[in-house]
Amino acid sequence: MSKRNILITGGAGFIGSHVVRLFVNKYPDYNIVNLDKLTYAGNLANLKDIENCPNYTFVRADIADLDTIRAIVSSHKIDGIIHLAAESHVDRSIKDPFTFARTNVMGTLALLQAAKEYWETLPEKFGGKMFYHISTDEVYGALELTHPEGLESPFATTASSSDHHLAFGTEFFLETTKYNPHSPYSASKASSDHFVRAYHDTYGMPTIVTNCSNNYGPYQFPEKLIPLFINNIRHRKPLPVYGKGENVRDWLFVEDHARAIDLIFHKGKIADTYNIGGFNEWKNIDLIKVIIKTVDRLLGNPEGSSENLITYVTDRAGHDLRYAIDSRKLQRELGWEPSLQFEEGIERTVRWYLDNQEWMDNITSGEYEKYYDDMYLNR
Numbered sequence: 001m002s003k004r005n006i007l008i009t010g011g012a013g014f015i016g017s018h019v020v021r022l023f024v025n026k027y028p029d030y031n032i033v034n035l036d037k038l039t040y041a042g043n044l045a046n047l048k049d050i051e052n053c054p055n056y057t058f059v060r061a062d063i064a065d066l067d068t069i070r071a072i073v074s075s076h077k078i079d080g081i082i083h084l085a086a087e088s089h090v091d092r093s094i095k096d097p098f099t100f101a102r103t104n105v106m107g108t109l110a111l112l113q114a115a116k117e118y119w120e121t122l123p124e125k126f127g128g129k130m131f132y133h134i135s136t137d138e139v140y141g142a143l144e145l146t147h148p149e150g151l152e153s154p155f156a157t158t159a160s161s162s163d164h165h166l167a168f169g170t171e172f173f174l175e176t177t178k179y180n181p182h183s184p185y186s187a188s189k190a191s192s193d194h195f196v197r198a199y200h201d202t203y204g205m206p207t208i209v210t211n212c213s214n215n216y217g218p219y220q221f222p223e224k225l226i227p228l229f230i231n232n233i234r235h236r237k238p239l240p241v242y243g244k245g246e247n248v249r250d251w252l253f254v255e256d257h258a259r260a261i262d263l264i265f266h267k268g269k270i271a272d273t274y275n276i277g278g279f280n281e282w283k284n285i286d287l288i289k290v291i292i293k294t295v296d297r298l299l300g301n302p303e304g305s306s307e308n309l310i311t312y313v314t315d316r317a318g319h320d321l322r323y324a325i326d327s328r329k330l331q332r333e334l335g336w337e338p339s340l341q342f343e344e345g346i347e348r349t350v351r352w353y354l355d356n357q358e359w360m361d362n363i364t365s366g367e368y369e370k371y372y373d374d375m376y377l378n379r
């Protein structure tokens with residue numbers, strides 16, 4: 001295996017930490033540089049198990065700070081970038097769209113520009129280089145919910161649930177689906193995707209973009225539905241459900257996303273796009289009931305007894321009804337298959353949050369942020 005210097009941005013976040021862990025463990029000959037600003041969503045406790053590995057370096061920096069990014073890319077002789085750093089929470093984007101434009105659009109542009117400038121100074125230029133941008137299915141907009149009770153899904157992967165294998169409409173997002181973002185978050189991600197493709201088309205930079213469905217699993221910041229609800233059930237707090245809980249999302253276990261990223265980074269076709277998803281659609285309210293059932297069982301509560309914590313709240317503005325990814329291109333061309341079925345993924349996820357209460361408490365108390373301020377503020 002050849003030596004490589006890979007920059008992973010956003011590695012202290014949810015998905016990024018799984019990608020960093022996978023690369024550090026699987027590729028001892030690669031130098032993995034994790035670049036993260038450590039916003040409220042970044043948490044180095046997510047990487048405790050690998051932080052002392054000789055092939056791992058952490059750098060605290062802001063992707064939108066072009067001069068700093070230039071210096072990092074050239075001093076670490078970066079030849080591959082996997083870009084996950086982003087502001088990622090739709091509700092926050094509704095309150096503060098400018099932060100999303102700054103990080104997701106200007107930050108991606110700064111990374112592209114820094115990589116381009118450095119790579120153009122090398123004798124081989126873009127040869128053997130890769131800028132891989134991680135995006136979301138939300139850029140495609142919303143699909144119709146034509147079958148509110150669900151149809152038998154025409155497709156399956158190992159990520160699909162065994163006893164609930166439904167599609168809530170007949171359309172799916174393809175790689176060719178026209179972009180139609182609705183939230184400031186998805187608009188900022190769409191814009192960053194366009195910049196990445198523009199750097200390929202204009203300058204010849206080797207790029208890849210992937211669009212993935214909702215991820216679930218360990219280390220997700222507890223403002224997102226699954227960890228929030230597990231924690232609230234444990235503490236007997238209300239479970240706020242938007243509208244009637246009718247919105248449909250397609251869920252994939254985070255380690256399967258990380259494995260797809262590994263495969264695509266190494267084998268994907270330059271300038272191409274791949275959709276990543278598990279053909280695992282759930283209405284929010286049905287997913288919430290599965291979580292309640294699992295948490296109740298593992299905590300020894302009478303099964304389903306926490307359903308009385310459900311509280312319906314006013315729907316999110318512009319809330320997209322249904323997302324459903326068609327990931328057959330990735331399966332067909334690169335042979336990717338998710339490893340975990342939904343039931344197993346949910347069980348592992350719930351157990352992880354229940355077993356890692358200290359991790360959760362450090363976040364909910366704000367302890368983890370104080371620690372970084374002491375450690376890094378004056379560097």
Ligand SMILES: NC(=O)c1ccc[n+]([C@@H]2O[C@H](COP(=O)([O-])OP(=O)(O)OC[C@H]3O[C@@H](n4cnc5c(N)ncnc54)[C@H](O)[C@@H]3O)[C@@H](O)[C@H]2O)c1
Nearest residue numbers: 010012013014015037038039041042062063085086214215
């Ligand atoms: N979570 C999902 O279900 C999902 C699905 C598809 C795509 N994605 C995409 O995957 C990527 C990672 O998502 P996530 O859920 O892990 O997000 P996250 O919010 O958990 O983590 C984001 C990370 O980026 C860092 N960051 C934020 N602003 C930064 C900046 N200006 N400079 C450097 N670092 C910064 C944060 O500190 C954090 O560690 C995002 O690009 C997101 O759009 C997420």
